[in-house]
Amino acid sequence: MRKKTNAGFSMMNVCRGVIFYTDDKDNKRIYYAAGAKLYCINAITGEPITTFGSKGGIDLHQDLGLNAQHLYVAATSPGIIYKNLIIIGTRVAEEMPAAPGDVLAYDVYTAHLQWIFHTIPHSGESGFNSWKDSTAYLHVGGANAWAGFSMDEEIGIVYVPTGSAVYDFYGGLRLGNNLFVNSLIVLNANNGKEIWHYQTIHHDVWDRDLPTAPALLTLNLNGRKIDAVAQPTKTGYIFLFNRLTGEPIFPIHEQPVPAVSLLKGEMLSTTQPVPVLPVPFVRQSLTKNNLNHLVPHSSYNDIAKRLSCYQSNHMFSPPSEQGTIIFPGFDGGAEWGGPAVDPLTGILYINANEIPWVLKMLPITFKNNNHETMLQAGIRLYQMHCMSCHGATMQGSGNYPSLKHLFQKYELQSFIQFISSGRRMMPFFNNYPLPKKGFSCLCVAFKK
Numbered sequence: 001m002r003k004k005t006n007a008g009f010s011m012m013n014v015c016r017g018v019i020f021y022t023d024d025k026d027n028k029r030i031y032y033a034a035g036a037k038l039y040c041i042n043a044i045t046g047e048p049i050t051t052f053g054s055k056g057g058i059d060l061h062q063d064l065g066l067n068a069q070h071l072y073v074a075a076t077s078p079g080i081i082y083k084n085l086i087i088i089g090t091r092v093a094e095e096m097p098a099a100p101g102d103v104l105a106y107d108v109y110t111a112h113l114q115w116i117f118h119t120i121p122h123s124g125e126s127g128f129n130s131w132k133d134s135t136a137y138l139h140v141g142g143a144n145a146w147a148g149f150s151m152d153e154e155i156g157i158v159y160v161p162t163g164s165a166v167y168d169f170y171g172g173l174r175l176g177n178n179l180f181v182n183s184l185i186v187l188n189a190n191n192g193k194e195i196w197h198y199q200t201i202h203h204d205v206w207d208r209d210l211p212t213a214p215a216l217l218t219l220n221l222n223g224r225k226i227d228a229v230a231q232p233t234k235t236g237y238i239f240l241f242n243r244l245t246g247e248p249i250f251p252i253h254e255q256p257v258p259a260v261s262l263l264k265g266e267m268l269s270t271t272q273p274v275p276v277l278p279v280p281f282v283r284q285s286l287t288k289n290n291l292n293h294l295v296p297h298s299s300y301n302d303i304a305k306r307l308s309c310y311q312s313n314h315m316f317s318p319p320s321e322q323g324t325i326i327f328p329g330f331d332g333g334a335e336w337g338g339p340a341v342d343p344l345t346g347i348l349y350i351n352a353n354e355i356p357w358v359l360k361m362l363p364i365t366f367k368n369n370n371h372e373t374m375l376q377a378g379i380r381l382y383q384m385h386c387m388s389c390h391g392a393t394m395q396g397s398g399n400y401p402s403l404k405h406l407f408q409k410y411e412l413q414s415f416i417q418f419i420s421s422g423r424r425m426m427p428f429f430n431n432y433p434l435p436k437k438g439f440s441c442l443c444v445a446f447k448k
């Protein structure tokens with residue numbers, strides 16, 4: 001029987017792999033994460049290694065700062081071993097409040113933290129000035145490495161791809177280019193010190209996380225061999241760098257992009273980096289010319305009419321209340337799974353997604369005005385914490401189920417239990433930011 005604890009329920013969250021570790025004394029261990037817990041077991045017997053952390057596990061919240069202790073954190077990808085370190089990243093919430101996406105390195109035996117890299121720089125750290133608000137690291141979460149890492153074991157370098165910061169689609173509360181969001185961060189695996197970094201999107205408002213660990217490969221460029229790193233993106237680019245120095249293999253141009261947002265307080269970057277080569281591996285804009293002519297005439301006209309209502313002329317069209325086509329979509333390009341290289345043929349294999357999405361922005365209220373009814377509070381909480389995935393009218397879309405008529409399916413208690421535990425790609429909301437009263441208000445909103 002499952003115990004009703006946070007740890008027990010967070011077991012329902014995704015775990016995409018485990019790490020096997022062995023040393024010269026023939027210790028054989030497996031490290032795996034369930035929710036925010038990182039566990040260590042004997043690979044032969046399956047028994048917990050009780051000397052690792054507290055009875056064989058640690059809580060990844062513990063080193064993320066005071067503000068993050070109650071927030072959603074789940075290690076969905078397995079992390080990577082270097083010498084006697086286990087280096088691990090996390091999935092965090094995509095709306096505020098969200099935990100920081102810091103990269104953590106623990107001793108494989110003692111579970112003591114050996115180093116931490118702040119992906120949203122603290123005061124005085126490199127990249128700090130790319131945030132207009134000097135307190136951003138205290139209240140903006142994300143910039144997390146959820147897709148896993150690549151490691152050059154010989155030279156002791158770990159390659160860390162990061163995702164977007166919260167809010168995914170609105171950056172008015174985090175003005176600036178926002179390092180190290182959507183960046184390839186290259187760290188000395190021994191001590192977590194930065195060697196070089198490259199930001200693939202400035203001030204992201206399209207949820208364009210770097211969606212895979214990069215591929216390490218050796219290029220043969222006009223007879224010259226170069227150890228390189230290839231980072232594919234959701235937008236269909238492959239950023240190629242010299243693995244050691246970070247020098248781009250082909251020129252990358254800062255190209256002007258549509259930068260006028262009509263959303264209050266938003267200021268977008270006027271340029272975005274575009275590599276000259278390799279050519280993109282997916283299409284990068286959706287226009288009438290791309291629509292399928294083979295469908296019945298009425299369907300074609302219907303789709304063309306809908307398309308004309310939205311902004312769809314550019315991959316970097318700003319999010320809008322009118323509606324913006326996001327193409328390649330939130331799960332576009334190389335999301336996810338990871339590239340593979342065949343060194344014999346020199347071919348890089350990448351999965352390529354072309355799924356357009358419509359993104360519509362709505363003004364919402366953040367603040368409890370003390371006089372709000374339970375229904376108003378429920379709608380406010382829904383908009384703050386649920387709407388970005390389940391839609392403005394709870395209709396759902398894509399991977400996100402509709403929440404209409406929810407209470408024909410759920411008893412109140414099982415609803416609360418579900419929200420507190422999460423399931424697969426549904427994050428859990430426990431105690432904070434949704435206290436007991438919050439659940440009751442949400443229920444009123446769902447029953448309306």
Ligand code: HEC
Pocket residue numbers: 094382385386387388389390399400401402403406409418419423424425426427429442
């Ligand atoms: C990051 C995206 C995301 C957010 C934010 C999110 N959900 Fe979900 N939700 C999902 C996904 C994905 C599923 C499907 C889970 C699965 O695969 O079982 C889901 C499933 C659910 C279900 C189960 C539906 C069913 O038919 O069984 C409920 C209920 C639910 N969510 C409620 C909420 C509430 C309430 C909130 C806000 C407090 C919320 N969700 C926030 C992604 C999200």
